[in-house]
Amino acid sequence: MEILVKPCGEFYTNCYIVDRKIIIDPGVDAFEFVKEHVKDPLAIINTHGHFDHMWDDKKIKEYYGIPIYIHKNDAFMLTEDPFGYNPPKVEADILMDEGVYKIGDYDVEIKHFPGHTPGSITIEIGDEMFSGDFIFDGSIGRVDFPYSNPKDMKKSIEKFLKIPYDKRVLPGHGPITTIKKAQKFLPMWLDYL
Template identity: 50%
Template sequence: MNIKVHPMGDYGTNCYIVTIDDKDFIIDPGVGATAWIKQNVENPVAVLNTHGHFDHIWSNQEVKELFNIKLYVPKDDEFMLTLNPYNLGMPPSYADILVNSDEELEIAGVKVKFHHFPGHTPGCSVIEINKTLFSGDFIFSGTIGRFDFPMSNEKDMKKSLQKILKWEDNYHIYPGHGSKTTLNNEIQTIKQWEKYIKA
């Protein structure tokens, strides 16, 4: 498996191209992502969203139409694809496949699992491909995603942290912002946040 990453837009939102078995999966194509994606894919098969915040989905529609591929979105965040928060002019996008909580899919012969970890958004998910996690805005290196946004939920975030603390395997984690990390490296931080949240 090969992973390419490029931070997009003012928020440095990581767009990933994950290549496995000569198939390219595009994760979270943010602001201005299309040109970079065009230069770095040979056989794109799907666009995957970790969640519905504008900086992660901005180029969804442009990319899926350019390559004639399907867009996979956590179903609880579908409503965010057509919002234009803060009047930024975000192009609307339209999901082809709505993914259920903790659903595992087979896309072009590759297993892709959407682990549901709500809190940051209602549908916030961690995408697992080949024992590697693309965590969106759930877990970062040294911290977790914010849960004080209008569509965030503090109680859900606490439950999500408790859920991942039950995982026993170590995983490489590629977050939506910043540098990669591992689950083992983040366990203490996750425990501290779980205790901090009083919901």
């Protein structure tokens, strides 16, 4: 599987392109990056609804006519601008829950990890896990935003600690880590929450 990445906008939000087909978290000015690299577009998937992860959803959806996938608990963020940053509003197409979604030939596995937002998810495609702002290399997403919930984050970390296999973890900001590495540093954050 080929993964392309570009940190977008002032928060360096990672936009990922999988096999030139699946676009994950197209943030501010991701459109040019996407246009340059995507060949056979299938879908946009948002790890959560924060503006810096969905900013170019609308442009890309309209340009390619492809659907937007997002967890059902975060879909309102695409249309309601609850944070007042005025991103281009757009309707989500597939409101997801935990489970496996068939996108083209890909089995895309969604796990629900609320806390940073109510609809934060990890997206697993093959040997890769995209973690959004749930888990970074060495840290976790903030839980002091509107709609964040530290108690949910705690439960989500406990759930993540039980994942029995290893994969690369590609976060919404910063460098790559792995499930096993994250399982080593995460217990420290349980004390903090």
